[in-house]
Amino acid sequence: MKMEIGSLRNEPGARVAFDFFLPRLALPSEEYRLLGPARVFGALTNTGDGFQLAGKLEAEVETACARCLRPVALAFAADFDEEYGAEELPAGDDTVDLAAVGEQYFLASLPMRILCRQDCRGLCPQCGKALNDGDCDCPRQETDPRLAALKALLEDE
Numbered sequence: 626m627k628m629e630i631g632s633l634r635n636e637p638g639a640r641v642a643f644d645f646f647l648p649r650l651a652l653p654s655e656e657y658r659l660l661g662p663a664r665v666f667g668a669l670t671n672t673g674d675g676f677q678l679a680g681k682l683e684a685e686v687e688t689a690c691a692r693c694l695r696p697v698a699l700a701f702a703a704d705f706d707e708e709y710g711a712e713e714l715p716a717g718d719d720t721v722d723l724a725a726v727g728e729q730y731f732l733a734s735l736p737m738r739i740l741c742r743q744d745c746r747g748l749c750p751q752c753g754k755a756l757n758d759g760d761c762d763c764p765r766q767e768t769d770p771r772l773a774a775l776k777a778l779l780e781d782e
């Protein structure tokens with residue numbers, strides 16, 4: 626999604642608003658899915674000695690909870706604010722790539738670990754049951770590292 630600078634270039638103080646939907650967005654991995662188009666909106670302003678591109682990217686993404694692997698939808702929003710010197714935007718290419726800027730902020734601000742809820746209990750390491758649904762019958766995990774090491778040794782036999 627490219628935005629023409631066009632008439633803005635010769636008018637200090639001029640401002641052009643934009644509001645677009647991006648059908649696709651680069652996602653950090655295959656575990657992410659975009660739920661509907663992402664919206665990118667804001668304004669491009671001629672500041673006199675360059676341009677300011679400021680706005681917001683909103684997207685709803687789905688991914689797996691980092692603990693229990695259940696799908697979790699996340700409403701994501703990131704503000705962006707970029708300044709370009711007049712010489713940074715090549716005269717030949719009189720456009721600003723809104724999608725690229727939005728994507729860059731999206732990838733940089735997406736949390737690395739997304740949980741279905743703050744206190745997600747994850748999966749039982751032994752039977753794989755989702756512990757948010759209730760306890761399983763497995764014996765409680767040994768938390769003593771010496772016992773765990775001994776257990777690993779015995780299991781190797």
Ligand SMILES: [Zn+2]
Pocket residue numbers: 690691692693694695740741742745746747
């Ligand atoms: Zn979870």
Ligand SMILES: [Zn+2]
Pocket residue numbers: 749750751752753754761762763
């Ligand atoms: Zn279990």
